[in-house]
Amino acid sequence: xxxxxxxxxxxMSGKRDEVTKIVSAAVAAKEDLNNILDKGMIPAxxxxxxxxxxxxxxxxxxxxxxxxxxxxLTLVEPLLAKTGRKPLGRVAIGTVKGDLHDIGKNLVAIxxxxxxxxxxDLGVNCDVAKFETSMDKKPQVIACSALLTTxxxxxxxxxxHFTAKGIKVIIGGAPITQAYADEIGASxxxxxxxxxxxxxxxxxxxx
Ligand code: B1M
Numbered sequence: 001x002x003x004x005x006x007x008x009x010x011x012m013s014g015k016r017d018e019v020t021k022i023v024s025a026a027v028a029a030k031e032d033l034n035n036i037l038d039k040g041m042i043p044a045x046x047x048x049x050x051x052x053x054x055x056x057x058x059x060x061x062x063x064x065x066x067x068x069x070x071x072x073l074t075l076v077e078p079l080l081a082k083t084g085r086k087p088l089g090r091v092a093i094g095t096v097k098g099d100l101h102d103i104g105k106n107l108v109a110i111x112x113x114x115x116x117x118x119x120x121d122l123g124v125n126c127d128v129a130k131f132e133t134s135m136d137k138k139p140q141v142i143a144c145s146a147l148l149t150t151x152x153x154x155x156x157x158x159x160x161h162f163t164a165k166g167i168k169v170i171i172g173g174a175p176i177t178q179a180y181a182d183e184i185g186a187s188x189x190x191x192x193x194x195x196x197x198x199x200x201x202x203x204x205x206x207x
Pocket of ligand 1: 059098099100101102103104105107108143144145146147148149150170171172173174175189190191192193194196
């Protein structure tokens with residue numbers, strides 16, 4: 001019988017080997033994959049995300065937890081694909097054209113995955129055409145990250161293009177503000193990765 005509290009603690013404290021051990025054993029014992037996610041890993045990422053938002057933990061702690069989460073997800077994801085577990089929704093994410101910063105974007109992606117969303121990660125330097133390549137997967141939200149004042153302006157093109165098609169666009173990154181999001185007509189802004197999950201939850205009515 002899997003100790004889900006131990007799994008949760010291992011993810012939150014970033015113990016990657018421990019997560020791998022517990023998840024491997026759970027998979028070998030044919031535990032319900034939904035339980036592994038819903039009782040262990042997802043609450044762990046939600047809780048550490050909330051702590052991060054309250055400044056109780058910082059980027060390094062969040063990064064190690066994210067890596068531990070990723071280690072567990074790597075084991076579960078291929079099996080989940082076979083069970084047909086439905087994701088809460090689909091989000092395509094990328095850092096905008098001209099911008100190569102991806103640490104924050106990766107955190108947002110992993111928090112979304114951890115929360116139960118399917119994430120199409122388009123990487124960095126994404127222009128509208130690159131975001132368009134995700135359309136065959138039918139994302140409901142485009143999530144756009146920028147770290148440079150010179151590249152954030154491109155978000156306006158992404159917002160205009162996709163909102164015209166009825167797809168929501170959310171933005172974030174160090175130089176972004178709510179005022180800027182309002183100015184360019186984005187569907188939403190969040191200042192951190194956990195806030196991005198809450199924003200997507202709200203936009204898609206998922207929770
Ligand atoms: Co660069 N860089 N950098 N850099 N870099 C900054 C951003 C800078 C502020 C440093 C400085 O001058 N003090 C500055 C920007 C100045 C400005 O525009 N105002 C800068 C510069 C100038 C540059 C170069 C131009 C330097 C040069 O070559 N002369 C160059 C540009 C390259 C390019 O992109 N074309 C450059 C290059 C690099 C490295 C490659 C060396 C490296 C990036 C490595 C990588 O990402 N793989 C790098 C780094 C590491 C930084 C700093 C030090 C750290 C950024 C980071 O990862 N933070 C940064 C200075 C700083 O921020 N102190 C700096 C941690 C990360 C977790 O935070 O990405 O903000 P962040 O993400 C947060 C939130 O913003 C939010 O959630 C995350 C956490 O909760 N968030 C979202 C992010 N995306 C979101 C999306 C959402 C919602 C929330 O919804 C969609």
